[in-house]
Amino acid sequence: MAKRSSHAATALLLAIVGVLMLGANFMVFVYAPDEKVMGAVQRIFYFHVPAAIVAFTSTFVMLGASIGYLWTRSRIWDCLARAATELALLFCLLVLITGPIWAKPAWGVWWTWEARLTTTLLLGLLLAACVMVRSYADSAEQGARLASVLGIVAALDVPIIYKAVDWWRGQHPVVFGPGKKDPLAPEMRATFLFCLLVFLLLYTLLLVLRTRIACHEERARDAAETVAARGEAG
Amino acid sequence: MNARPIIEAKGLTKRYGALVALDGVDLEVQPGESLAIFGPNGAGKTTMTRILASSLKASAGTLRIAGRDPRVHDRETRAMIGLISHQTFLYDDLTARENLLFFARLYAAHDAEARADTLLRSLGLIDRAEDLVRTFSRGMQQRLSLARSLIHEPQIVFLDEPFTGLDPHAATVLQCTLERLRGERRTLLVTTHDLGRGLDLSDRWVILSKGRLAAQGLSREADRATFESSYFAHLAASRRVGATA
């Protein structure tokens, strides 16, 4: 009974997010005006920045879940941590793909080692390493434990990397800054905020789904082990 | 003579996911007692040894070592335990004496130098004390590993399959050494496949099968001639119980 209602809730959420994403696309491509300097290509901003925000948010979810797992050793935290790590990596990749697409027309080069792109690349490498550890580990328990420790180490590093790289470089267009008059037209601001909301909802949905799948995977693996063990006994 | 057991385990369980390595084991060992643990591979002998030696945490159940919970008093518990396994835990590029002194310092042992010399002498290694461990034979390394585990005068010594890989001569030397340890009234827990040696070295024996205690008894009452067949009978019985459970 509970399962059916949770499936229904998930389906409803999926539908809502789907509709909202369609709405967001409309706002990005139709509603928002062209940007003065960069023209149409600037619309990537509405995907690029929310993706970055989600990537960093997910990294902190990973931090919390890792601490939760080491504290309680209960599996649900590990499943959440795994989901958060993978989603952070996914959104990181989105940032790293949309960035160059924007950079080429805007700055003339596909890639520069400027602050935010470099930080995101480093974050992506950190997250990839966390994912690797899990797959290299001898047992699920060891993988969960080591991945949690690494998740904490990596997540704590993120603000440090951000600041260090920022001091080291600085070429990124700063859209929102203290004391700057707001360069965004009201329609653009509305579009951006709406896209951010949609991305966050999408992220939450994916997080819930992936955590659930991870728990099912664990249970399936347990069941397979039990069957195998019984097979040896017989 | 009802001294408190030095090891009290109740309902000891260890799960790795769905795999149950230990399933509700109850065990009591008196101070100065020598226990032999028999059982096939995968029965949970090493898992149980490591939980009792406090290097592994149980999933469920209670454990008291000398009346203390090892999870709370972890350092005091570890200070009174010595363990040897089929891995020697030694450093090949240190001498025998350097290895012993290193571990003695880690355990804050009294009179480390004197104790190291005594152990080397009693284990027949004093002539090789200044030689690098990489030059030792397997049997000598095993004896040095035993010395390593005794350097801090532990009250409980765990021996996890100590005879593995030893030729008959080395095994006999090790056995004599372990007899001497029994004479010193230390608590010994020996895991082994060698039923004869296990019975010779112990006061009591238990058989572990599929994570459960399948049988136990007193070693002096065991009939050497028939013990092997009754061992297999106990194992078969435990498998039947497991299949219907």
Place this chain on the structure above:
Amino acid sequence: MSRPARPVSPGFLRSSWIVASKDLRLEGRTLDAISAMAVFSLIVLTVFNFAFDLTTVRSVGVSKLVPGVLWTTFAFAAIIAFARSFQTEKFRDSLSALVLSPVDRGALFAGKALANFVLVLVLQAALLPLSAIFFDYDLLAVAAPLLFVVVLHTLGIAELGTFFAAVAVRVGRGEALLATLLFPVSSPLVISAVKCTSAVLEGKPLASVQQWLLVAAGFDVLYFLVALVTFEYVVED
């Protein structure tokens, strides 16, 4: 029969020292890590010399090129030491014996990190004069501030390298993992190291890079504490 009360295990500092001195004695006897690091570094420095010959170096400027070359070399060579420090523990499973002992797990980490720190410093003591010869800059003029920068940043790299080497050795095919973990995580430290070394080679006072020095110092302290707290989860079963 009462036993005289004695400490169950040595204190934190003493335990760390016991572990560190054991590692240093082993290295002193075999010279495994030092020799491998030395050969590797020499090769890398030589390759860099082909990559940037003296004319290029002079036109770009020593202070712009040499810091990057140096720290890249140090980082890759140091990995050899970090990996080895736990491979010796894995060989006869001595790590299990260390974990079985009553010694604090943080002290195990601190001892091994200290030994690795010393080894990498020894390497740098040999490499720096060599790089001064290869790239033709005056080492003696900047020796004191350079020493400070090198020690400060090597400390953090040694901490992280030791920690990740422990993680990598616990896991099956861990060799690739050590580099994959170390470089991204230590990137702020490497950035700071290159910046500070560059300033020193330009003859600037250390105060000009004090924000970087603070970053490095903060990094060293933060990750020392994180490692102390989480090391038991890495080595336990």
